[in-house]
Amino acid sequence: MKPGISLLGAKEIREIAASLDLIPSKGLGQNFVHDANTCEKIVRLADLKDSDHVVEIGPGLGSLTLALLRTGARVTAVEIDKRLAARLPETLRDHGAPKDSFKVITADALQLECGEVPAGSLLVANLPYNVSVPVILHILAMKRIDRAVVMVQSEVASRLAAKPGSKDYGVPSAKVAWFADASIADRVSAKVFWPVPRVDSSLLTLHTHQPLGEESDQEMTFKVIDAAFNQRRKMLRSSLETLINHYLPHQSSAEVLELSGIEATERAESIDIKGFLAIAKTLLRR
Ligand code: SAM
Numbered sequence: 001m002k003p004g005i006s007l008l009g010a011k012e013i014r015e016i017a018a019s020l021d022l023i024p025s026k027g028l029g030q031n032f033v034h035d036a037n038t039c040e041k042i043v044r045l046a047d048l049k050d051s052d053h054v055v056e057i058g059p060g061l062g063s064l065t066l067a068l069l070r071t072g073a074r075v076t077a078v079e080i081d082k083r084l085a086a087r088l089p090e091t092l093r094d095h096g097a098p099k100d101s102f103k104v105i106t107a108d109a110l111q112l113e114c115g116e117v118p119a120g121s122l123l124v125a126n127l128p129y130n131v132s133v134p135v136i137l138h139i140l141a142m143k144r145i146d147r148a149v150v151m152v153q154s155e156v157a158s159r160l161a162a163k164p165g166s167k168d169y170g171v172p173s174a175k176v177a178w179f180a181d182a183s184i185a186d187r188v189s190a191k192v193f194w195p196v197p198r199v200d201s202s203l204l205t206l207h208t209h210q211p212l213g214e215e216s217d218q219e220m221t222f223k224v225i226d227a228a229f230n231q232r233r234k235m236l237r238s239s240l241e242t243l244i245n246h247y248l249p250h251q252s253s254a255e256v257l258e259l260s261g262i263e264a265t266e267r268a269e270s271i272d273i274k275g276f277l278a279i280a281k282t283l284l285r286r
Pocket of ligand 1: 029031034059061062064079080109
């Protein structure tokens with residue numbers, strides 16, 4: 001813990017925003033946390049050591065960044081809004097953060113490159129709601145992250161953490177399961193944000209696991225997932241017919257599913273990530 005680092009309060013957050021003439025952008029999901037207890041709760045959940053390196057997507061005005069830096073961890077913060085990214089180093093230094101403890105990258109997180117993320121990093125972020133799922137998948141796909149604690153809309157958290165057989169299970173749940181085990185840790189009231197969003201948020205934890213296969217397996221598995229959920233009410237022998245026919249034109253979809261150890265009459269919602277992988281491997285003839 002670095003006691004010299006102080007957190008941002010609600011009043012100061014408004015003052016920094018006013019000094020930048022900032023009108024929070026809905027398009028960029030700019031709902032800033034103005035409650036220091038919430039930032040501390042996120043950081044406790046992340047269970048950081050001072051040797052940790054954290055990637056924070058969307059640091060905004062810096063409230064979570066300061067709570068992260070207070071643990072002694074180093075932070076790479078990726079912010080798309082140029083005004084916020086330009087102001088952040090000043091805010092962090094004013095609050096006692098050592099200059100060499102953070103790096104601010106002005107960029108779209110979806111364009112972030114692997115080289116910016118040291119192996120074994122953690123992802124800790126209050127994510128912009130409109131890109132939360134693609135950002136999570138993009139960062140996980142780098143295979144540099146051990147753990148993540150992210151704040152997302154509660155509905156998105158439920159979808160990401162859903163297991164086969166549940167109504168929320170779908171493309172995001174299956175794809176995230178390729179990389180990590182996801183679970184919901186807590187619900188967060190909309191009141192901790194400025195401006196107050198219309199929906200509640202939740203904290204989601206992700207623990208990454210060993211890759212289930214090679215890059216080509218992942219690509220094909222994701223194609224199978226997309227096709228299967230594109231017609232989620234249909235049996236797999238119908239929903240996957242076009243895809244299977246494309247790769248194995250001489251076999252029926254029922255045969256391919258049987259070869260993969262999957263019942264042709266099952267629907268996407270009951271198949272776990274290993275089942276989707278088994279189908280992908282048959283399509284890749286491995
Ligand atoms: N972390 C801050 C907090 O908790 O108060 C701000 C969180 S706010 C929900 C989301 C932040 O992500 C905003 O600062 C927004 O400008 C930024 N953002 C939006 N889209 C982004 C993207 N594609 N890449 C990086 N940052 C993005």
